[in-house]
Amino acid sequence: MELNITSYCRIKNKSIFVNGKELSIPKEDVPSYFFADVYKQLEINYPKFHKMDNLSKLGIIATEAALKENDFLRRNSLEETAILLANKASSLDTDRNYQNTINNKDQYLPSPAIFVYTLPNIVIGEIAIKHKITGENAFFVCDSFDAQLLVNQAQISLTQQGTTAAICGWVDYDNGMADALIYLVEKASDSIKNINFNPLNEAILNQFYK
């Protein structure tokens, strides 16, 4: 089956590239400030964003950037759009924060607001909620960016009846380092013939991720 990437966003530390072009964002030292700056520049306007952990913030801004000025969500059915993500650190960055709230018996303050983010697939939930996307979900965890796994899983997912498009990619946040590549996957059709797209394959993913 021929699958295509109709838009993508790469975030590496404090730089963000949308379809290969870098967005001009002030170079902040703190990742959460960088996320906030991107949020402002992309005019995301979604107050819940500020309550999210860094992994979910990263996933949301990368997805919003890929979706911006793109008709992906209008071309495709929200019920038939899958969200398939992967990373290396799972939710460990937030896990460590949560563990700090319970390490000390005298300052024992387990917080449900932090605990809920100690699962990597919460970022899938946040993207799904923001756009009412109800298709299939999967979160994989692997040693390093794995183009082969990502291509295979997208192929398998889009072979299923009831899945016609997908938001896919890599979203990793660990020890203050942000590393994401989010891309939109669609089947070849007349509706995308007038836009720029790339075939979904390992070489392209590795080139985008580089």
Added chain:
Amino acid sequence: MEIFTSYHNIISPLGFTTKENHSALLKDQLGVKPHNLGKLNECFCLSVIDEQKINDAYGKIKNAILFTKLEKLSILSIQDVLIQSGISLSDPKTLLIYSTTKGNIDLLDNSVKHSFPMERTYLPVMANAIGKYFNATNKPLVLSNACISGLLAIITAQRMIKAGPYDNIIVCGGDLVTEFTVSGFKSFNALSTEPCMPFDAKRKGINLGEAVSTILITKNKLAPTSMKIVSGASANDANHISGPSRTGDGLFKAVSQTLQGNKLKIDTINAHGTATPYNDEMESIAFERVGLTDSPVNSLKGYYGHTLGAAGVLETVLTIEAAHQNQLIKSGGYSEKGVSGNIQIINKHETRNIQTFLKTASGFGGCNAAALFVK
């Protein structure tokens, strides 16, 4: 191409094999018991594997000192399935999929002394250690999708074998009871101090449990208890990250998608049934919406508590075992219906011809999954 379940294992407080676990259920034994854990001053009902039993079993593992508790339990569970099936992970056509929510999260606790590098808290590093023990040719794949992880791993295995190139996928699901998860669910006021009561009018919340369960998914109908995995699907509620849709939208969608095109009668449903007020109510509504008002439903969490990343595998394995004995297993902790959906909850062990069953799961992040199994 037809894909089947094959040999399986369960390691839990109720036994170290599927047979031991299955016969414990028929004797109404519970894994969940009152426990005091870590720095928490409160007593909760938890399903914890007896330390002595684990240590005795560790004798079967080479260089056991090199592995964490969860890794050792996983090695024992996978080893049992490899021995039963004669399959080897060094075969390039065989893959290990590991399903977990928290992996070696106990290593983060600074009050527990251990000699493992913090690297081992990374899920792929843990899975690779397990894979290396068995000389796995292929790097294990980790799936971590909250409480649907185990069932989603089985669905993923079925699809991956169909797509090629693997002939066999070993799906292992495991999670521990740790202060991390207990304090977290307590902060949500989701924990019950008594054995949990899924679908019951008096249900007060979940029990947490630890377990590891393994099942071989394969092209070949190898084992006497094989069942065909007909279909499976996942769906998101797109509603709330920590609460289910009141109308069961995501579960309704996952089940509808799974049953699409199948005119099969569903002989029983093994539900998620966590025993929180909202979850069980949501499931009953979703099952009624799909029209599954006559299929007997159970939850096994009354026996094992919520075993997180293991749950989907463990509960599927037990339902397969029960299906082959043509049994309906009583929904643990259930006596009086406490959900509004028109569903039939199994209130005693019963003999019944079972050809098909539906397994479902729902979890944080709004995720839901369902799969259909046929003898």
